[in-house]
Amino acid sequence: MTRAFVHKTHSSAQVNHYLRIVIFFISLLLFCGCRTDHRFVKKAVFKDSHEIAITFAGPVDEAWAENMANFSVYEKPDPDILSDIRSVVLSPDRMTLTIHAKEPISQEISHKVVLKEIISGGVSQGTAYLTVKKLYIGHLFSILMGAMIIQNFVFSKYLGLCVFFGTSRKKSTAVGMGITFTIVIIAASLMSWFFYQFVLKPFRLDYLQLVVFIGLVSLTVQGVDTILRKVNPALFKAFGVYLVLVIANCIVIAVPLILADNEYNLWESLMLATGAGLGFLIALFLMSCVRERLEFANIPESYRGLPIAFIVAGLFALAFMGFSGMSLF
Amino acid sequence: MDPLYIKLALGGLTVLGCIGIFFGIGLGLAAHKFAVETDPRVEAVQEVLAGGQ
Numbered sequence: 001m002t003r004a005f006v007h008k009t010h011s012s013a014q015v016n017h018y019l020r021i022v023i024f025f026i027s028l029l030l031f032c033g034c035r036t037d038h039r040f041v042k043k044a045v046f047k048d049s050h051e052i053a054i055t056f057a058g059p060v061d062e063a064w065a066e067n068m069a070n071f072s073v074y075e076k077p078d079p080d081i082l083s084d085i086r087s088v089v090l091s092p093d094r095m096t097l098t099i100h101a102k103e104p105i106s107q108e109i110s111h112k113v114v115l116k117e118i119i120s121g122g123v124s125q126g127t128a129y130l131t132v133k134k135l136y137i138g139h140l141f142s143i144l145m146g147a148m149i150i151q152n153f154v155f156s157k158y159l160g161l162c163v164f165f166g167t168s169r170k171k172s173t174a175v176g177m178g179i180t181f182t183i184v185i186i187a188a189s190l191m192s193w194f195f196y197q198f199v200l201k202p203f204r205l206d207y208l209q210l211v212v213f214i215g216l217v218s219l220t221v222q223g224v225d226t227i228l229r230k231v232n233p234a235l236f237k238a239f240g241v242y243l244v245l246v247i248a249n250c251i252v253i254a255v256p257l258i259l260a261d262n263e264y265n266l267w268e269s270l271m272l273a274t275g276a277g278l279g280f281l282i283a284l285f286l287m288s289c290v291r292e293r294l295e296f297a298n299i300p301e302s303y304r305g306l307p308i309a310f311i312v313a314g315l316f317a318l319a320f321m322g323f324s325g326m327s328l329f
Numbered sequence: 330m331d332p333l334y335i336k337l338a339l340g341g342l343t344v345l346g347c348i349g350i351f352f353g354i355g356l357g358l359a360a361h362k363f364a365v366e367t368d369p370r371v372e373a374v375q376e377v378l379a380g381g382q
Binding site: 203208215222227 | 340341345352360363364
């Protein structure tokens with residue numbers, strides 16, 4: 001009786017432990033974007049195309065808010081170029097301050113707002129240097145959707161076409177290739193990100209990124225091949241053929257290069273790699289659905305096979321152009 | 330030539346060489362650990378059979 005009881009508490013404690021770890025990671029992700037850099041400032045967000053709203057922890061003095069010299073706004077990469085501020089408006093409860101800029105503020109770039117000597121109830125709260133950026137989850141999601149649909153690697157960047165045409169003849173082949181590709185690209189780009197950030201950049205070897213990334217991609221493929229062959233032979237039989245083809249795909253080398261160019265962090269890299277993999281899966285699936293039907297269609301003799309596939313891919317690219325310029329959040 | 334460039338080039342060679350050796354050994358060990366026994370007779374029979382597919 002006692003033993004069973006002990007066992008039960010032990011397992012529930014373990015579940016609690018895992019739950020705590022999961023909650024910790026989720027909150028870490030959530031609060032990445034919500035944190036501000038000053039104790040008296042609760043929130044600093046983009047409000048409109050021209051406005052930045054700042055919420056304080058307590059009421060601030062009107063005299064301080066009226067002095068325009070107390071405020072400056074600039075884009076984080078260019079601290080020398082200050083944005084022109086048209087007006088600063090304090091809300092009636094003196095808790096929220098809205099800064100209107102003369103020119104539209106680009107929300108893609110994080111901005112710095114400097115509030116000199118915040119005065120609340122006659123007491124100075126010190127100078128605040130705030131970073132304003134888009135909500136982090138929204139930013140990550142827009143990277144994911146951007147890589148998957150809006151800037152689909154196959155249909156709007158024309159990358160990875162040889163494998164795309166080679167494996168999109170049958171639906172089962174296409175899905176197998178897409179899933180293998182997604183797994184490999186996530187592993188390869190995370191490894192390339194790690195090596196770029198922690199080996200190439202500190203040793204100032206960025207100019208060798210292309211060589212290193214090609215090596216890392218083939219290494220990942222070889223590693224997955226070796227391990228999968230032993231651990232899960234059934235899966236290897238299904239995916240083994242496509243695994244070698246992944247090396248010859250240029251999306252798998254484009255993603256690490258984009259990561260290195262844009263200086264993405266770990267989460268952003270993960271989202272871009274997942275988006276690229278799923279986007280390729282979608283492209284393959286759509287294409288294979290059409291090509292299976294084309295088998296029974298009455299096509300002029302000179303267009304049969306690959307030529308009609310190219311035309312269909314072009315039509316898909318036109319359809320995907322409808323997504324271009326779309327932005328989420 | 331600027332000694333800085335020589336230093337960078339030599340550093341690059343060393344670092345990349347280390348990465349290469351590290352992963353080479355890693356892959357070799359993995360291949361050893363996850364080795365799959367294949368029947369030598371399968372290959373022998375395939376050698377004898379007519380080629381093509």
